[in-house]
Amino acid sequence: MKILIKNAKIVNENQIFESDLLIENDIFSKIEKNISDEGVEKIIDASGKYILPGIIDDQVHFREPGLTHKGDIESESRAAVAGGVTSFIEQPNTVPNAVTQELLEDKYKIASEKSFANYSFMMGGTNDNLEEVLKTNPRNVAGIKLFLGSSTGNMLVDNPETLENIFSKTKMLIAVHCEDEATIKANTEKYKAEFGDDIPMKFHHLIRSEEACYISSSKAVELAEKTGARLHVFHLSTAKETSLFRNDIPLKDKKITAEVCVHHLTFTDSDYETKGTLIKWNPAVKTQKDKDGLWEALLDDRIDVIATDHAPHTLEEKQNVYTKAPSGGPLVQHSLQVMLENFKNNRISLEKIVEKMCHNPAILFQIEKRGFIKEGFKADLVLVDLNETYTVSKENLLYKCGWSPLEGTTFHSKITHTFVNGNLAFENGKVVEKKHGERLLFDRK
Template sequence: MNTVLIKNAKIVNEGKITEGDVLIENEFISEIASSISAKSSDCNIIDAEGNYLIPGAIDDQVHFREPGLTHKGTIASESRAAVAGGITSFIEQPNTVPNAVTQELLEDKYQIAAKTAYANYSFMMGGTNDNLEELLKTNPRNVAGIKLFLGSSTGNMLVDNEEALEKIFSSTKMLIAVHCEDEATIKANLERYKLQFGDDIPVDCHHLIRSEEACYLSSSKAIALAKKTGARLHVFHLSTAKEMELFTNAIPLEEKQITAEVCIHHLWFTDADYKTKGNLIKWNPAVKTANDRAALWEALLDDRIDVIATDHAPHTLEEKSQNYLKAPSGGPLVQHAVVALFEAHHQGKISVERIVEKMCHNPAKIFKIEKRGFIREGYYADLVLVNPNLPWNVKKENILAQCGWSPFEGYTFTSRVTHTFVNGQLVYHNFKVKETPVGQRLLFNR
């Protein structure tokens, strides 16, 4: 039997921090108490004095690049980086190559993950203008949801036919997650900047091309359609102050039909950072202004925004080093998301309890994930120890994403993930990943 006893931890769960012990037996949390004694001589005891014990974070939006884009990353490489960062479950997006827009292509990804994932996994089924029949075959028990790109993406994934869109919204009971940017607005803006700059558009124009208006037009339209059809809608990576008026905190999360996510980069960076970071912080939707960032924080803390995720989307440095028009959007974030939030905690912006609510509890609630996202007896032992005062510097040698760079490179974080457990197995300890993929397919209570 695999038995681990974590002692003297600051257990962060369901809005409280309590000092105590947690016993792991095989895959599960078997006991939580103020004091637990080891039941056998082969029990592995970890003294967590002064450290926080949190549920493993659940990242509801990642791009791990496999199949088809494996020069950027693989399910193995990026899930290794995830567990090093305290993320024990991920939901991956369908814009791989080929796009996961049939049940067979979707299942191919599950087969890869079953052999190579270091964290628990689920994959979104991708919607297009013409695959409604395939979407309706999706099993709600073992697939996280349906993903729609309402702004351009890889391959045939832009859903811009209004009739097709309404059919998808009205036909499925599954959660629909959306990337919202209005394509016509972006194209018009881009042409204007091309006239002004030719092919040498400065990257700090990115948030003006993929503008506030492009985001608001698309997200407001998706929300109106969800209200009209009764669809269960989850809006990914919000980036503007204006969009915050579209969401409510007047009802409990469990009763919301429309939920919202914000990503680490939109909470951390602003348009002022383009001068030093350049294409390394080129994301879609774009990093916007300090006013937008402040509004996102406000909405996160008053519960209009429900979840914090990463939108981890690695590209090679060579790809990112091209000029603005050629450089792809996205960057690696799974290894540094949890500690970035703890840095915000040190800065007085957010409590540790709220970090856990937004990164662990709420994704589990929104997707109805079975037995994960909380520190509860009988739940899977997906657990993370964070030392709040163990500074470390992000440098090439300790970056685990395959692309080998990070927008946080050179930054010294105050807190550090020291231990990560996935399904009761210690998979990460002090910058070392145990080379055994133990991730399991996520199941959903629906």
């Protein structure tokens, strides 16, 4: 299959340039002006539009197996490709938790049959599965995930000896959720004593506080420095935590890296009044000062990656009182548009968006031949029109849970096409109902 995209503005490796792009089978075969259309089966005129590498979301929760009333690999990967996300890395707190090699491979089997996007799954660490963790294949598994604070799925790892063993003995990337459990418990009890279970949402960021985040993330960084582990800290939510990370060396040489999620770049505690539990996440959305600090660290390269932590729950579940409403929300369909809106508002460049959402996840996880528009690389891409508008509504949501914290938002950009492995996966508002997702591979020994 040969597909020719003509007259696009390509955003890649800190450049924007106009070019044609030839896709042959599953790779980019030629990137230059005035490519011949001889033997080409499909031509797309992309005049006035921009081509970006496919988005790589390094942290999602697609809820399969065991929690498929909220979402599943088929439904959420469909939403992903509609949002320009061509590859995802999914987390182990499904039911059962992916904490043995057999359970981990079960998820890969499901995805091989159901995923519209490329996929990898994290191996979950617990207080007592070190032997299983050490069996993980670095060639075809993204990394090891540790919850250093309890969250959905309750996979808390809090044994210091276990943590040091995992950090010392695994050569794979270790990704961590950092919140200090003792601090959160004490804060929760304080507010429950005053309000019972119906704690006002405005206190969420004081319960899952700056202190809780910093205590945990600073300990994780200290342990990584002590052991030489390859550490990646998920979803930073505070300005204070950004001081733990470096921007004076190239990403490929960093042993300790960090991610920020679109909701922490978008909302603040002032939004709890109108959004309520719809923006209840762990770690919590915090203050304007924290949001500003996260943006500063993102732009000066202390933070390396933008992701979603996409984590759907049903609306019924989210409408429970504070202590019973689960944390998490669906975002994978709109993360790129959120960032393009920030480009429109002069907060970030297109080149920097591509760096943080495409190039850097590929570099950081050592993903083989993805994340860049280069000849010989897998043809994952997204075509965007920066002159169109798109309003989020229940009618155009593809999440199984059927809601979004962004409903009613009008974006001043539109995703028109998504390609996965050289195949058209999304075109002009419709997902192509054929699945082309592949298991991600990693350039590691």
